[in-house]
Amino acid sequence: MCSGHYIWAIFFFASLCSASLANNAKINFREKEKKVLDQILGAGKYDARIRPSGINGTENAPTLVYVNMFLRSISKIDDYKMEYSVQLTFREQWTDERLKFDDIQGRLKYLTLTEANRVWMPDLFFSNEKEGHFHNIIMPNVYIRIFPNGSVLYSIRISLTLACPMNLKLYPLDRQICSLRMASYGWTTNDLVFLWKEGDPVQVVKNLHLPRFTLEKFLTDYCNSKTNTGEYSCLKVDLLFKREFSYYLIQIYIPCCMLVIVSWVSFWLDQGAVPARVSLGVTTLLTMATQTSGINASLPPVSYTKAIDVWTGVCLTFVFGALLEFALVNYASRSDIHKENLKKKRRDLEQASLDAASDLLDTDSNATFAMPLVRHPGDPLALEKLRQCEVHMQPPKRPNCCKTWLSKFPTRSKRIDVISRITFPLVFALFNLVYWSTYLFREEEDE
Template sequence: MTNYWTTLKIWLSIVSLFLLFIQLRVSGKGTANFRAIEKRILDSIIGDGRYDSRIRPSGVNASQGQDGPALVSINIYVRSISSIDDVTMEYSCQVTFREQWNDNRLQFDDMQGKIQYLVLTDPNRIWKPDLFFSNEKKGHFHEIIMPNVLLRIYPNGNVLFSIRISLVLSCPMDLKYYPLDRQTCSIQMASYGYTTDDLVFMWKEGDPVQVTKSLNLPRFTLQKYLTNYCTSRTNTGEYSCLKVDLLFKREFSYYLIQIYIPCAMLIFVSWVSFWLDPNATVARVSLGVTTLLSMATQISGINASQPPVSYTKAIDVWTGVCLTFVFGALLEFALVNYASRSDVHQAAAKQQQQVAQRQAKWNIEHSTMEAGGNGDETTYGLRGDGYRSCEIHAKPNKRKNWCKRWLSKFPTRSKRIDVISRIFFPFMFALFNLVYWTTYLFRDDLHMPLK
């Protein structure tokens, strides 16, 4: 019984292998027949002497005997944006560019739906639109390992052409609000030789532009992208044109950490001299000159990474005012030093005057004593004269305001200048910050709705 079942299993295995061999032969023959059908179709539509790639396809209303322009639908997939350069005003991107049009000369029988489309490995065999990127600076195709080109021909004559390209495009920028600005960079596509009478580009319905979700820019954020038409007229005619506007917002956190906060800290350091002794000349001069040179070096580094433009940028306003505050702190010490020397001279002159007054009073009293008479009467007479003199020359005491009372606590002018500077400089810097950030953060164009 065991031998019977073993023999049966062996025969079943042999039959299964035989059936599988027959199926593979039949499928291989079917595949070979399918490839032969594709070859025959391609030979019938683009074989030698059957198709002329120099002639554009018939346009709209061709069936009515009126040959209009050929319509080409455009679709773009932005794969990456590598860099946006403020100095050269350009940006680099990699896109998958797709065109779709109808060429009735490429129609074929789909064998009752068995053939969905044909793939053509040599795109130069058929006619293609003469599109070019009008704001291109550099560009190249990708040919590793094979040329990244796709061309499909559908039974109704529709043609899909897709290619991956890398571009360096110009992007004119307005840097008045730098680094609190938004920039609009475009991708402009137009026909080079065919006018709108022969060729018209239009955006594909639905979703004409796609952007990869993994897009990551170090200093910008892509806020919006808009499609538009930019048909242009020249001396040779009117040419169809399409445009994609990419709206970028500059990331401010980098500039806040690298520029704004260091400049503010240099200003705060320059104010330390207001708390130093007015006679500490070496310390105050060293502090003022050091902060001034540091501020100048900071501004030089900032300007080296920016394009030379003829107008004032927001960052120029900030650095210019910060440099003015540091320079003002240095000039304040010069004024304090001058006032300190004047205080010394005034103190010496006042001391001499007091000595002279005491000497004169002693002389008067001594001469009166020598003149004789009742000492009490003489003293009384002097007191009476003095009393009458006070009645004639004394002025009523006016109550001082709080500012004068506060300043009277500091006897020297140099000290008063330092104390006033401790309040005046921070107040003016806070006022400047209020005006600066209100002007640039709450301007109208920054909060306009994106269309």
């Protein structure tokens, strides 16, 4: 029993010694990190105002800064303000020979700093930025890593609102290219050059969701700019967004089609139902006008015609045409009534004249005169018989289907309604064929 107690006591003592040694080693290791930082960043040893040397320590060569980024989210794309908002993790990497240190036989992989002003930083800025801010919850989302070979990695999380000039001629069947431009503000290409990091310089979060757009692809490129003060290095990312058409199909195109079709109901109502036809025409016209104004309120006042303008303009014209059609029908109906009254008066006058002639013949039936057996060439009865013979001698005309069909409707007002029932849908269907073939073909051509 005593030997067992001795063994446990020795084991416990050894554990305490090993733990204390590990703690001392950690303390010594952190002390070495502190000494390394003091050696490379101590007072009078490093000047953050001086840019690093170029490749292989060449003093006259420009400093090369490699850039990559990770797109975390794209919160909105505003058509009216022509801007978009993006949150990204931005990274820069360069080599500063002055920051080389001993890695303690591979144990010290890198040093981490949270203060950017301790080392030299590239003066990069986003040239098409409107607004931007850093993230400071809970601590500032930024770090600087210094590697033993003098390589410096700078990483920061930022949110930006960037300008995106848009061409809305094909709206809402359009694609938009929004750029993210980064350039040096003060260092020219003789002193500082930005390069895209090789192998996947731009990464995008998986399942990126946008309300009314889809990110189809992105391209990286260079956009060096020359000014009066020199040439400045510039990088850009072009984001190609495709607008989701299903939203606009449900919210704009189908309702407009329904309004146009509802306006055609007026053609099937009785021409005497004036209040019903006027109310239907005015209501559909005002609804279509409200729909058009709501669409234009969400878009900037551009000087060119958009695809949605063509659609709403033609739909508004069809609705207005249906209202004008009723005005024409009403006028034709009144004209038909006026003609019918004139015919009735003419028939009454003819009947009255016939009655008067019959009365005259009855009173003169005892008169002593004889009717001539041979009629003169100018006799009206002879002329009438001659005209009938000419009619029978003429060859029969081929029947016209349209005239035969329209002859079933005796009044002009009814004929106008019947023609409108066929003409309006046919013209609207033809417009749809031309509209969709034109703009869908343009979309494919732009690709």
